[in-house]
Structure formats: structure tokens, C-alpha cells
Amino acid sequence: MDIVNITVIDREGEEKTLEAPTDMNMNLMEFFKSYEYPVEGTCGGMALCSTCHCYVESEHDLPEMGEDEEDMLDQAFFVDDEKSRLGCQIAITPELDGLIVKLAPSAE
Numbered sequence: 001m002d003i004v005n006i007t008v009i010d011r012e013g014e015e016k017t018l019e020a021p022t023d024m025n026m027n028l029m030e031f032f033k034s035y036e037y038p039v040e041g042t043c044g045g046m047a048l049c050s051t052c053h054c055y056v057e058s059e060h061d062l063p064e065m066g067e068d069e070e071d072m073l074d075q076a077f078f079v080d081d082e083k084s085r086l087g088c089q090i091a092i093t094p095e096l097d098g099l100i101v102k103l104a105p106s107a108e
């Protein structure tokens with residue numbers, strides 16, 4: 001199995017480095033859920049709910065945002081123009097190794 005390490009900072013500020021598979025067609029939202037982080041992923045990864053909103057804290061070169069992701073983040077709370085992304089729109093690829101990502105506060 002191909003594995004990358006991703007560091008997640010949860011809403012309480014706790015930091016953990018976790019393994020994520022690159023060969024399972026997984027995205028960051030699904031990765032958060034697989035480790036039981038409180039990320040609802042209500043829309044199932046369609047860029048329609050922003051419950052997977054997170055901040056990219058490392059200097060990784062991630063794929064550009066699509067229009068759906070930009071539109072959804074326009075309506076989300078606590079958006080950071082530099083760091084905010086929707087986890088469901090970021091596929092787990094080998095390029096993500098060493099990524100540091102922080103969960104955005106829950107909108108509720």
C-alpha cells in the first residue's frame with residue numbers, strides 16, 4: 001500500500017500525524033472521517049456543504065480550486081483567503097506527504 005503522512009490539527013488544537021493511503025481514491029474529507037474527526041461531509045464530497053472546510057498550514061503545492069469549491073468557500077464561515085480549502089476536493093496523492101492541515105471551526 002502507498003502511504004503518505006498527514007498532520008491534522010483538530011478544533012482543540014491537538015496535533016497528530018496520521019497515515020493516509022494514496023491508492024484508495026480517497027480525499028481529505030474521507031481521510032478525516034476515517035480517523036473519526038468530527039467532519040460531517042454532509043454533501044458526500046460534492047463541494048456543497050463546507051463541513052469539510054480546513055486550513056492548509058504547510059507550503060504544499062495543491063491543485064487549484066475548482067469553481068464549485070470557490071463558490072462554496074464564498075459562503076462558508078471563518079474563511080482564510082490564503083489557507084482555506086474544502087477537504088473533499090483534495091485527493092490524497094503522493095504530493096500530499098508531510099501536509100499539515102487544520103480543521104476549520106464548525107459553523108454551528
Ligand code: FES
Nearest residue numbers: 043047049050088
Ligand atoms: S463534503 Fe461537502 S463540501 Fe466537502
